[in-house]
Amino acid sequence: MTTTTGAPVGPAEQGLLLDLLRLPTAGPLETGADFPEPQLWAAGRRYAEAAAPLGFSVVHHAAARPEDLAVDGVPLPVSEAVADRPGFLNCQPNLVLRLGADHPRHRTVMFNVHLDTVSGVEPVGFDGRRFTGRGSVDAKGPAVGLLAGIRAALAARPRLGDEIGVLIQAVAGEEGGALGTIGTRPLVDRGWYGRLNVFCEPTGLRYLPRASAAMTARIRVDGDDAVDDRPEHGHNATVLLGHLAQHLGRTLPPLAADGRVCVAGLTTGSLHNRVYGRGELLLNLSYTSTETAHRLKAATGDALRTGIAEFRTRFAPVRELARTAQDAADITRLHWLKSGLPALAHTPAWAERLLEDAAGIERWPDGESAFTCDAIWLADREDAATVVYGPGSLEHNHAHARGEFVDLADLEAFAAGVARILLAFRGTCLDATIPSHHSFPYSRDYTRNEGRSQ
Numbered sequence: 001m002t003t004t005t006g007a008p009v010g011p012a013e014q015g016l017l018l019d020l021l022r023l024p025t026a027g028p029l030e031t032g033a034d035f036p037e038p039q040l041w042a043a044g045r046r047y048a049e050a051a052a053p054l055g056f057s058v059v060h061h062a063a064a065r066p067e068d069l070a071v072d073g074v075p076l077p078v079s080e081a082v083a084d085r086p087g088f089l090n091c092q093p094n095l096v097l098r099l100g101a102d103h104p105r106h107r108t109v110m111f112n113v114h115l116d117t118v119s120g121v122e123p124v125g126f127d128g129r130r131f132t133g134r135g136s137v138d139a140k141g142p143a144v145g146l147l148a149g150i151r152a153a154l155a156a157r158p159r160l161g162d163e164i165g166v167l168i169q170a171v172a173g174e175e176g177g178a179l180g181t182i183g184t185r186p187l188v189d190r191g192w193y194g195r196l197n198v199f200c201e202p203t204g205l206r207y208l209p210r211a212s213a214a215m216t217a218r219i220r221v222d223g224d225d226a227v228d229d230r231p232e233h234g235h236n237a238t239v240l241l242g243h244l245a246q247h248l249g250r251t252l253p254p255l256a257a258d259g260r261v262c263v264a265g266l267t268t269g270s271l272h273n274r275v276y277g278r279g280e281l282l283l284n285l286s287y288t289s290t291e292t293a294h295r296l297k298a299a300t301g302d303a304l305r306t307g308i309a310e311f312r313t314r315f316a317p318v319r320e321l322a323r324t325a326q327d328a329a330d331i332t333r334l335h336w337l338k339s340g341l342p343a344l345a346h347t348p349a350w351a352e353r354l355l356e357d358a359a360g361i362e363r364w365p366d367g368e369s370a371f372t373c374d375a376i377w378l379a380d381r382e383d384a385a386t387v388v389y390g391p392g393s394l395e396h397n398h399a400h401a402r403g404e405f406v407d408l409a410d411l412e413a414f415a416a417g418v419a420r421i422l423l424a425f426r427g428t429c430l431d432a433t434i435p436s437h438h439s440f441p442y443s444r445d446y447t448r449n450e451g452r453s454q
Contacts, residue, residue: 006412007152007419009145014126014408016050017144020115021124021133027092028085029077029176030119037091040172043115044095047143047170051097054151055161056168060096060192063089064173068186075216075338078178092116092172094183096192099150100161105383107429108165108194109422112184112374113143114174118400130407137392138399141406142200142414143170145391149418156423164426167192171374177216177338180374188377196351196425197386198418199375202397205413207355208364208388209347211375212259212286215293216338217300219244223277223324223331231320235331237279238268240311240324244332245281247307248300252285255299259286260369277331286372288343297339304334342379344386351385358424361389361417389421390414 023039023046031038048058066089069082081088095115117135124133131141146168154160169192171183187193199211221241226234249263261283268279283300287293308328315325355361364370371394378386391410398404 006409007148007415009148009408009411009415012050013144013148016046016147017131017136017141018124018126018133019046020140020144021131021135024121025116025135025172026119027116027172027176027178028088029081029178030117033085037087038116038172040091040115041093044093044170047115048095048097050144051147051168054099054147054154056097056099058095059098060187060190061093063091063093064182064186065089068189069181071185073340073342074181075177075179076335077337078181089182092182094172094187095168095170096187097168097170099166101165103165105165105191105193106195108167108196109425110167110169110192110194110197111146111418112169112171112197112199113146114139114171114183114374115143116172116175116183118175120402122402122404126408129409130405131411132403132405134404136404137202137397137406138394138404139174139201139390141392141411142202142390145411145414146200146418148411149415150422152415152419153422156419157426160422160426164422164429165194166422167194169193174374179214179338179341179372180377184374185377188381193378193381193384195384196354196421197375197378197384198421199373199386199388200390200414201371201373201388202390202392202394202399203364203388204393205391205410205417206362206364206389208370209344209352210288210364210370211344211379211386211388212288212370212372213293213341213343213376214284214286214338214372215297215336215341217283217285218335218337219281219283219304220333220335221277221279221331222333223327225277226275228273228275231275232323234275235277235324235327236321237276239315239321240328240332241266241268241279241281243311243314244304244307247310248281248283248303251303251306252283252296252299256285256287256292256296258288258292258369259296261285261296282337288345288370290343293339293343297336301334304332305329308332342376344375344379347385347387351387354424354428355387355421358427359417359420361421389417
């Protein structure tokens with residue numbers, strides 16, 4: 001008898017994670033048209049091969065179709081890329097795996113992982129304790145920890161796939177601003193989801209019953225360039241957009257009580273010997289309610305107008321910027337690249353009882369802000385409960401940043417949580433009750449009998 005607080009992530013799964021980390025899978029919205037295609041087909045095949053010994057079969061491995069995007073809410077950069085870049089969709093396939101038999105939705109659990117990453121190369125490594133590499137915590141590490149958790153559940157219930165349905169969505173198009181519109185959303189629309197749906201993202205091993213959606217605003221200046229010796233003859237988009245970035249960064253955040261305002265990329269030019277008359281500023285505005293979304297959208301337009309007015313007053317006396325100040329309102333435009341997406345506001349009480357009382361998963365505090373992920377695409381499904389749950393955290397583990405990592409101990413604790421969730425769900429389906437998590441393997445204080453089967 002040995003005491004454990006985690007489900008082992010063994011050598012095979014460790015090797016799988018290293019293989020996935022070595023495959024560059026940043027999507028084309030992240031890398032641009034000049035970079036090689038992401039190796040998402042290879043990543044999906046490798047993941048499916050690793051899942052096969054557990055009993056998973058491939059029920060779908062294909063890219064989204066153009067007709068899948070003939071719906072509201074598709075971000076403008078996605079629509080433009082589909083129209084202008086041959087192969088944009090085909091290089092971003094989505095994988096659906098099923099364990100055992102096909103079951104009705106009310107007896108099915110779906111886990112969603114994304115195999116695409118943000119751009120940027122990070123050294124891949126494992127020192128016996130910590131994995132490093134792009135995607136290690138967001139979200140290739142959770143994808144591998146998921147398989148370890150399912151393996152642990154099968155060790156306790158070898159016939160699990162005959163008793164309940166287990167689906168895995170391993171998607172592309174989560175990063176880069178696509179926000180699931182070419183990955184998770186088409187799969188959900190085709191019915192590949194369950195009564196309980198778990199999106200595997202870094203949450204510090206707490207389940208998050210909410211997910212914010214996001215709007216993306218593009219503020220574009222379209223003026224005249226000028227030579228550096230006569231800057232007053234042109235429009236200085238750099239100074240104008242820099243002023244607006246500061247103004248919006250100060251004005252909008254107080255209005256986003258349940259979301260976040262990210263003043264993102266500002267682009268004009270890279271040379272020193274000219275005035276750039278054209279450029280753009282991007283804002284990402286997250287929200288967890290329709291009311292906040294409407295308020296932020298209206299406030300962005302209002303703040304832009306006041307920012308331009310302040311710029312005109314402040315810079316009109318400056319010889320080199322007087323023309324820019326005079327024409328600022330005429331050369332500046334606001335475009336919404338992404339808006340109108342749903343937000344996941346809550347999950348049903350039965351799912352919270354299952355996760356907390358039966359599976360022993362701690363709840364994300366109500367006072368802590370949610371974050372944006374593909375879970376939003378199950379927000380309006382009356383036959384589904386949806387949560388976000390995974391190892392590590394976006395900030396502590398440097399997701400989307402230099403030095404991304406995930407610790408083996410966190411992956412094993414996550415795997416144990418996955419096993420408890422599956423066994424708890426199985427218990428509700430077959431026994432019509434919600435048993436205590438203390439009766440399951442890999443509970444926090446469970447003394448596990450090696451080789452046990454039921």
